[in-house]
Structure formats: C-alpha cells, structure tokens
Amino acid sequence: MYDVKSLKAEEFISHEEILDTLKFAEENKENISLIRKILDKAKLKKGLSHREASVLLACEDKDIQDEIFLLAQKIKEYYYGKRIVMFAPLYLSNYCINGCVYCPYHKSSNGIVRRKLTQDEIRREVIALENIGHKRIAIEAGEDPVNNPIEYILESIKTIYSVHHKNGDIRRVNVNIAATTVENYRKLHDAGIGTYILFQETYHKESYEKLHPTGPKSNYAYHTEAMDRAMEGGIDDVGLGVLFGLEKYSYEFAGLLMHAEHLEAVHGVGPHTISMPRIRQAEGIDPDSFCNGISDDIFAKICAIIRIAVPYTGMIISTRESQSVRERVLKLGISQISGGSRTTVGGYETEEYEDDGSEQFDIIDRRSLDEVVQWLIQLGYIPSFCTACYREGRTGDRFMSLCKSGQISNCCHPNALMTLMEYLEDYASSETKNEGIKLIEKELMNIPSEKIRKIAGENIEKIKSGSRDFRF
Ligand code: SF4
Numbered sequence: 001m002y003d004v005k006s007l008k009a010e011e012f013i014s015h016e017e018i019l020d021t022l023k024f025a026e027e028n029k030e031n032i033s034l035i036r037k038i039l040d041k042a043k044l045k046k047g048l049s050h051r052e053a054s055v056l057l058a059c060e061d062k063d064i065q066d067e068i069f070l071l072a073q074k075i076k077e078y079y080y081g082k083r084i085v086m087f088a089p090l091y092l093s094n095y096c097i098n099g100c101v102y103c104p105y106h107k108s109s110n111g112i113v114r115r116k117l118t119q120d121e122i123r124r125e126v127i128a129l130e131n132i133g134h135k136r137i138a139i140e141a142g143e144d145p146v147n148n149p150i151e152y153i154l155e156s157i158k159t160i161y162s163v164h165h166k167n168g169d170i171r172r173v174n175v176n177i178a179a180t181t182v183e184n185y186r187k188l189h190d191a192g193i194g195t196y197i198l199f200q201e202t203y204h205k206e207s208y209e210k211l212h213p214t215g216p217k218s219n220y221a222y223h224t225e226a227m228d229r230a231m232e233g234g235i236d237d238v239g240l241g242v243l244f245g246l247e248k249y250s251y252e253f254a255g256l257l258m259h260a261e262h263l264e265a266v267h268g269v270g271p272h273t274i275s276m277p278r279i280r281q282a283e284g285i286d287p288d289s290f291c292n293g294i295s296d297d298i299f300a301k302i303c304a305i306i307r308i309a310v311p312y313t314g315m316i317i318s319t320r321e322s323q324s325v326r327e328r329v330l331k332l333g334i335s336q337i338s339g340g341s342r343t344t345v346g347g348y349e350t351e352e353y354e355d356d357g358s359e360q361f362d363i364i365d366r367r368s369l370d371e372v373v374q375w376l377i378q379l380g381y382i383p384s385f386c387t388a389c390y391r392e393g394r395t396g397d398r399f400m401s402l403c404k405s406g407q408i409s410n411c412c413h414p415n416a417l418m419t420l421m422e423y424l425e426d427y428a429s430s431e432t433k434n435e436g437i438k439l440i441e442k443e444l445m446n447i448p449s450e451k452i453r454k455i456a457g458e459n460i461e462k463i464k465s466g467s468r469d470f471r472f
C-alpha cells in the first residue's frame with residue numbers, strides 16, 4: 001500500500017501507485033482542461049505532484065509541450081538566474097564487489113584495469129584539479145569493504161580538504177559511494193561532506209533485482225532506503241538520480257518524484273539535487289543491449305518537467321552528454337555541470353585525456369574546463385564555483401527556506417560573480433578572462449540589493465588585487 005511517509009521502500013515507492021499513476025497519465029494525456037489546471041498550478045513555481053507531472057510527461061500535444069519548455073525556462077530563470085555551478089568527479093577506486101550488469105566496474109568484469117589511489121596519489125589528483133580551477137568535487141568509489149572501507153573514504157576526504165595548492169582549494173566534497181549504515185553516514189557527515197549522492201539506478205524492483213544479481217547492492221530495500229539512513233545520520237543534502245535507459249522512463253520519472261516527495265514528507269526537506277544520467281557506452285557494456293534507451297527529445301522533456309515539478313532542487317548533468325545536448329537542457333533546468341572531467345581512476349594527473357582501462361563510462365564532452373567556462377560565458381551563463389551555502393552551514397531545511405523565500409538571488413548571483421572572478425584571475429585563458437570580465441561587469445548591475453551590489457563590486461576589485469574566498 002502506498003504511504004509517502006512510510007520508511008519501507010516498497011511502500012513509499014509503491015509499484016501499484018506507479019502503475020496507477022501511469023494509467024491515470026495515459027487516460028488524461030489528451031485531457032486539455034486538466035492539463036491546463038496542472039500548468040496553472042506549475043506557474044505558481046511551487047512544484048507538482050508525481051501524478052500531475054506524469055500527466056504532463058504523457059501529453060504529446062505539440063503546443064502543450066512548447067508551453068512546458070517555456071515554463072521550465074522561466075522557472076529555471078526565476079530560481080537559478082543564469083548561474084551554472086561547476087564541479088568535477090574524482091574517481092578514487094574502481095574495486096567493486098557488486099554485479100551491476102550495466103557498469104564495467106562490476107565484480108566479474110575482466111576488461112577493466114583495477115586501481116585504487118593512495119593518499120599521495122589523491123593529493124596529486126587534487127593538485128591537478130586545483131590547477132585547472134575546480135573548487136567542488138564529487139568523489140566516486142565502488143563498493144568493496146576490503147579495498148574501499150569507510151576508513152579509506154574518510155581518510156581520502158581529509159586528504160582532499162587538506163590540499164591547498166597556490167590559490168587553489170577544494171571547498172566542497174560531495175560523496176557518491178554505496179548505500180551504507182546510519183553509523184557510516186554519521187562519520188561522513190562529521191568528515192564535512194557536502195551532498196551524499198546515490199543513484200537509485202531503477203525504481204522498478206523486479207528490474208532492479210535482475211540488473212543487480214549479486215553483491216550487497218542487490219538488496220532493493222536497503223538501497224532505496226539509503227537516503228533515510230543518510231538523513232538519520234545527519235546528512236542534510238542528498239542527491240537522487242536514476243540511470244535512464246534501464247527501465248521505462250515514465251516509470252522511473254514517477255518513482256523519482258515519489259522519492260523526492262517521501263524525503264520532503266518524512267524529513268521536511270526534499271533532495272538537494274537530481275542527477276540526469278543516461279546509460280552510456282563503456283568497456284564491455286553496449287547501451288543498445290538495454291531496450292529502454294531514450295531519445296534526446298524525451299530526455300529534454302523529462303528535464304523540463306522535473307524542473308517544473310521540483311523547482312528548488314538542483315539538477316546535474318555530466319560529461320556523459322554531448323555539448324549540444326548539454327546546451328539544450330541547460331535552458332530547461334540543469335543548474336550544475338561537470339567540466340574537464342576524467343572518469344578513469346587517477347585520470348587528472350595526465351594532461352591529455354587517456355583511457356588506461358579503468359574508465360567507468362565514455363566521456364562524450366571532452367572539452368577542458370576552460371573551454372566549458374568560455375562556452376558558458378558565450379551562451380550568457382555565469383559559471384559559478386560557489387560553495388558558500390555549505391560553508392555557511394546553509395544546508396538542508398536552512399538552504400531550502402532561503403531558496404523558497406527567493407532571497408537566493410542576493411546570495412548565489414554575487415557569489416557566482418566573485419568565484420568566477422577568482423577563476424578568471426587564477427586559471428582562465430586570456431580570451432576566457434576578457435569575455436568573463438565583461439560578463440561580470442554587466443551582471444553586477446543585476447544584483448537586486450544595492451548594498452550587496454556595492455560589497456560584491458568591492459570584493460571583485462579585491463580579488464583582482466590578490467584577495468580570495470569572499471562569500472555571502
Ligand atoms: S554501479 Fe557502482 S556498485 Fe555497481 S558495479 Fe559499478 S561501481 Fe560497483
């Protein structure tokens with residue numbers, strides 16, 4: 001039985017509720033008066049339920065779809081302005097005891113080179129990341145209690161935060177590791193992590209069990225209930241995601257929104273982010289062998305409706321997607337992107353992109369961080385290296401109340417400009433720097449509060465003279 005507040009996976013992600021939702025959506029996909037009501041509600045910028053959002057997803061009317069895209073753009077602009085937060089993944093270890101059939105790191109994979117970074121190697125990776133300008137990273141590691149125990153992850157986080165190279169420092173470490181215990185989540189919280197990210201992969205229990213035949217991850221309930229344990233362990237910011245292509249997208253979409261509703265209902269705060277990965281080519285993995293792949297058009301539609309349904313939740317897209325797909329969905333809702341990424345273990349030390357056989361998936365967008373930053377500036381976006389909320393203790397409900405009050409534009413916008421100025425001073429090519437400075441001068445005028453505008457302007461001048469790390 002469906003119960004949004006239940007702590008049991010099969011009750012808050014009820015299979016029957018998802019099937020009913022999809023039936024309701026199918027029956028109403030041409031019900032224009034209902035769709036109009038849903039769109040009117042969406043215009044209030046407070047979100048939609050999984051049922052309402054599923055009706056929009058099922059609707060194939062071209063005019064309605066155009067309206068959805070336009071509304072998603074408006075909502076994105078309202079909450080996020082032109083800012084795009086930058087991050088990079090850091091692969092610590094690809095040892096893994098799970099049997100996920102879509103991932104080249106699975107236990108019986110023969111084609112993969114297994115690697116685990118030592119603390120010295122992590123230091124060198126962090127220096128390489130700091131040398132190109134990153135301030136926010138997401139660490140990734142397979143599940144392996146012998147090779148990657150929680151102590152290794154905690155030590156690695158400590159190492160990462162301790163490396164300060166020239167003007168560089170990593171100011172926020174997000175963590176993407178396997179579902180674990182409340183006690184371990186508490187340790188991660190105490191280690192000062194940003195967001196805990198865990199992809200559900202698929203909400204469809206039967207498919208989940210087929211796709212995860214062996215290893216601890218094969219336990220659907222333990223995996224699905226991980227975010228509740230993380231929150232119980234004190235982690236305020238959690239990041240959801242499904243791997244689109246494993247199951248029918250409409251099923252995953254409803255499950256994802258039900259998960260977000262569950263977190264809000266139980267913990268008073270929804271997911272901090274939703275990641276949008278699609279299944280990709282990798283060593284020994286052929287994406288065509290998964291029959292639920294989605295087209296770029298459907299992918300864009302899903303992004304737009306998620307933006308409308310959970311307006312306060314950040315949306316992330318990685319370098320798995322091409323430049324053109326990334327450009328399309330940036331408009332529709334994506335607020336965070338990776339740039340200059342390496343998905344190999346130890347990949348940042350070598351300057352040129354190189355797959356040594358330890359890669360998790362093929363990178364499609366292989367541009368350098370500077371190229372991505374310049375591209376964003378040319379599109380009129382403000383690449384942001386801001387980590388202020390986390391460092392000011394504005395996490396969980398404190399972050400959400402700031403976001404819901406609309407005051408974030410007096411915070412995020414100046415923080416984006418100040419951190420971009422740091423990037424331009426320390427890491428940008430001269431072309432990127434020239435274009436970035438023009439953008440900053442123009443965008444300073446768009447800070448609503450006169451007082452904050454003045455302080456931000458002064459701080460930007462101080463950054464030009466060598467000071468660093470200002471934030472609101
Ligand atoms: S998806 Fe994660 S848990 Fe599964 S095999 Fe890959 S690294 Fe291991």
Ligand code: SF4
Pocket residue numbers: 085384386387388389390408411412413415
């Ligand atoms: S001020 Fe907070 S919400 Fe805004 S970009 Fe910075 S960290 Fe993110």
